[in-house]
Amino acid sequence: MAWPRTRFQLLLAGVTAWSRFPAAPGALARLQARRLRALLDYAFRHSACYRDAMTARRLRPDDFRAPEDLGKLPVLEKSAVRERAADLLSDEFSFADCPRRSTHGTTGEPLGIPTLPLERWLDSVLWARVYPDAGFRPWQRQAKIALPSRIPTRRYLAQRLGLFRRTHVAATEPVAEKIRALRAARPQALVCWASTLDEITAELERADTVLDIPLVFSTSSMLWPVVRERAGRRLGAKVTDIYGSIETGPIAWECEERHGYHVHSDRVIVELLDEAGRPARAGRVVCTVLWRRAFPLIRYALGDLAEWADGPCPCGRPYPLLKALSGRATDLVELPDGSRVSSVTLRAALFGTPGIEQFQLVQETPTRFRLRVVARDAFTADIERSVIDEFRRQYAGALELRVERVPDLHVAPGAKFRPVVLLK
Ligand SMILES: [Zn+2]
Numbered sequence: 001m002a003w004p005r006t007r008f009q010l011l012l013a014g015v016t017a018w019s020r021f022p023a024a025p026g027a028l029a030r031l032q033a034r035r036l037r038a039l040l041d042y043a044f045r046h047s048a049c050y051r052d053a054m055t056a057r058r059l060r061p062d063d064f065r066a067p068e069d070l071g072k073l074p075v076l077e078k079s080a081v082r083e084r085a086a087d088l089l090s091d092e093f094s095f096a097d098c099p100r101r102s103t104h105g106t107t108g109e110p111l112g113i114p115t116l117p118l119e120r121w122l123d124s125v126l127w128a129r130v131y132p133d134a135g136f137r138p139w140q141r142q143a144k145i146a147l148p149s150r151i152p153t154r155r156y157l158a159q160r161l162g163l164f165r166r167t168h169v170a171a172t173e174p175v176a177e178k179i180r181a182l183r184a185a186r187p188q189a190l191v192c193w194a195s196t197l198d199e200i201t202a203e204l205e206r207a208d209t210v211l212d213i214p215l216v217f218s219t220s221s222m223l224w225p226v227v228r229e230r231a232g233r234r235l236g237a238k239v240t241d242i243y244g245s246i247e248t249g250p251i252a253w254e255c256e257e258r259h260g261y262h263v264h265s266d267r268v269i270v271e272l273l274d275e276a277g278r279p280a281r282a283g284r285v286v287c288t289v290l291w292r293r294a295f296p297l298i299r300y301a302l303g304d305l306a307e308w309a310d311g312p313c314p315c316g317r318p319y320p321l322l323k324a325l326s327g328r329a330t331d332l333v334e335l336p337d338g339s340r341v342s343s344v345t346l347r348a349a350l351f352g353t354p355g356i357e358q359f360q361l362v363q364e365t366p367t368r369f370r371l372r373v374v375a376r377d378a379f380t381a382d383i384e385r386s387v388i389d390e391f392r393r394q395y396a397g398a399l400e401l402r403v404e405r406v407p408d409l410h411v412a413p414g415a416k417f418r419p420v421v422l423l424k
Contacts, residue, residue, distance in 0.1 A: 006092055006293050007118055013291055014122040017129055024062075025318040031266045033065060035290040039103045040064045042090075043296040047380055049087035050298060055091060068287075075277060076300045078111055085295075089114055093294045101313070103246045113247050114295040122291055123249045124156065127268060128164055130188065130250050134240040136215050138163040140188035143213075145169050145178065145196045172350045175203045182211055189215040194223040194241065195411050202408075204234040206225065217242055220418050226357040230293060241324055241339050247297060248287045252322055260309045262319035267291055272306055275332075275340070282307035307311055307348075325346060333422065334396045336367060343420050346394045355379025355386060362421045368400045375405050 008317045022028040036137055040061040040359035041061040043050035049265075053073055054060065063069060070403060081088065089095065093116065100112030101120065109331040115123070119144065138158075143168055159162055162205045169178050178200060182190065190213045192200075197218050205208060216237040223241045232238045244250035258360040269288040274280035285304040309323035332340040343361065350359050350371075355378030360371045369389065384403050391401040411417045 006090075007116075008119045010116070010122055010291075010293065014118075014414065017122070019123045020396070021133070022318065023266075025312075027319045028266060029066075032067065032269065032290070034066065035266065036064060036070075036269065039288070039290050039296065039298065042293055042296060046090040046092055046293075047296050049084050052087070052295065067271070068267070070269065070271065070288055070299055071279070075273070076298065078301065079327050081113075083299075083301070085114070088295055098294050101246050107203060111247070112383070113297075115292075116294045119292060119294060121156070124395065126249045126291070127244070127411075128158075130240075130242055131164075131215075131217065133216060134217070134238070134254070134256070136189045141165050141167065141185065141196050142185035142189045142191055143167045143169060143185050145181055145190070145192035146302075147171050148400065175199050179193060179203060179211065182213065187213060189217065190235070190237070191217045191219075194218040195417050197239070198224070198227045199410065201227060201230040201234045205230060209234075211225050212214045213237050215240070219244060220302045221421060222358075225351075225356050230265070235389045235409055242255065243322075245302060247300060247420060248289050249291065251287065252319075255313055255315050255317070255321070257313075257315045259315060259321060260311050261322040261325065262313065262317055263322060265320055270306075270322070272308060300386065308407065330366050332397070333363075333395065333420075334366075335395060337398070346421055348393060349390050350387065353379070353383060360409050360419055360421065361388060363423045366423065368402075371401055373403060374407065374409055 004299070009229055022031055035372070040050075044054055052072075053121075057072060059072055063072065089098070095114055095116075098116050099120075101113045101115045104112070128138075131142070136142070139162060142164065146309055148170045151170065156164070158168065162172075166288045167181070167182045167187060169185075173181070182200075190197075191233045197216060210236065211237045213271055214237060216231055216235060216239045218239055219242045223239065228239045228392075231239050240254050242250055242253040243262070248268050250264065251270060252263040255332030256279055267290050269290065271286040271288075272280050272283040283305065285302045285306050287297065287300050287351045289300065289303050304325065306322050307324045309321040311321075313319065313321045333339050333343055334340050346361070350361075355376045356373050357376060358374040362372060364370055369391070371391075387403065409417070
């Protein structure tokens with residue numbers, strides 16, 4: 001009966017998560033190597049799926065000393081997580097021990113990840129670590145906008161002690177009701193999706209009123225520059241965008257100096273891979289979650305696309321720096337000749353185009369696209385033509401684009417905004 005040891009280690013990981021972030025590259029690399037080794041050791045001993053994968057390649061846990069060594073193992077696709085769940089699950093635990101945490105499934109079927117109650121707690125500790133990093137103090141009050149089904153019914157011990165106190169506001173409430181609830185709660189920080197921040201700040205603008213919420217943490221969708229700017233004006237807020245998921249916990253959050261997203265690689269190792277599975281400057285996000293045990297996720301393809309920045313962050317923190325997060329890996333556009341082209345570069349160009357506040361690229365037929373834009377006056381006919389030219393250039397003249405101006409691009413509460421909507 002070995003499980004109390006694993007359980008003790010998870011508890012220890014949560015308790016010590018509050019120690020200082022490693023400040024030097026050497027310290028970070030050592031911590032990461034130690035945790036990677038512990039994860040591989042554990043997976044080899046307890047998860048048939050990884051044991052088989054290592055044995056088939058004549059590998060032992062000793063062969064993994066640095067993140068680069070992860071390339072010796074295959075990428076774990078979502079379909080494999082679904083099909084091989086019983087082999088992935090640690091033999092120390094049963095499915096009955098591990099309530100499934102479901103992903104939102106905004107781009108397909110939701111995926112249930114077996115998670116021990118202690119891992120769930122550890123995950124919440126890791127998220128709580130994000131906030132003080134941006135200047136939030138644990139004794140200050142937060143408000144969180146959440147789906148009604150995800151509003152917790154009981155409080156953690158820390159919350160009963162007056163730390164990380166949280167007021168929940170249901171995402172399904174009308175926007176005026178959300179604003180009323182926020183005004184009543186007077187939080188120091190607001191945690192919400194970028195799309196909800198858009199909704200709330202647009203309403204404040206329409207009603208020409210303000211709230212005072214100095215810190216905002218946004219997740220799960222595109223944080224448009226116009227929304228960030230509006231949050232500054234209408235909430236007096238500094239917005240920190242966080243990148244994370246149910247499967248991985250928090251992965252990266254914005255640099256204080258806005259150089260990009262620091263990957264907290266002492267907890268989650270991120271690889272970006274090209275279509276052939278080679279390490280790439282821009283590519284699909286593959287994560288190794290260093291803290292999971294009951295259901296280890298090693299080289300897990302999260303389904304997002306991202307791009308590395310050049311070199312280390314100018315702010316001096318030792319974390320790997322992502323320059324851009326750019327939607328889903330399924331956003332590869334197929335050309336008539338069968339080749340597939342990532343939409344990352346096009347989206348990066350659109351993101352910086354004058355006058356475009358928000359956009360969505362929608363495929364109408366195999367060869368025709370519609371670009372829906374929320375545009376300001378600065379989006380002139382000349383700029384529109386240059387966008388169409390850029391589109392043709394990106395897709396080798398094989399695809400057509402027309403531009404449609406729309407008043408807004410709102411999504412349902414909890415849904416991830418999809419900057420690219422393809423036919424398939
Ligand atoms: Zn930085």
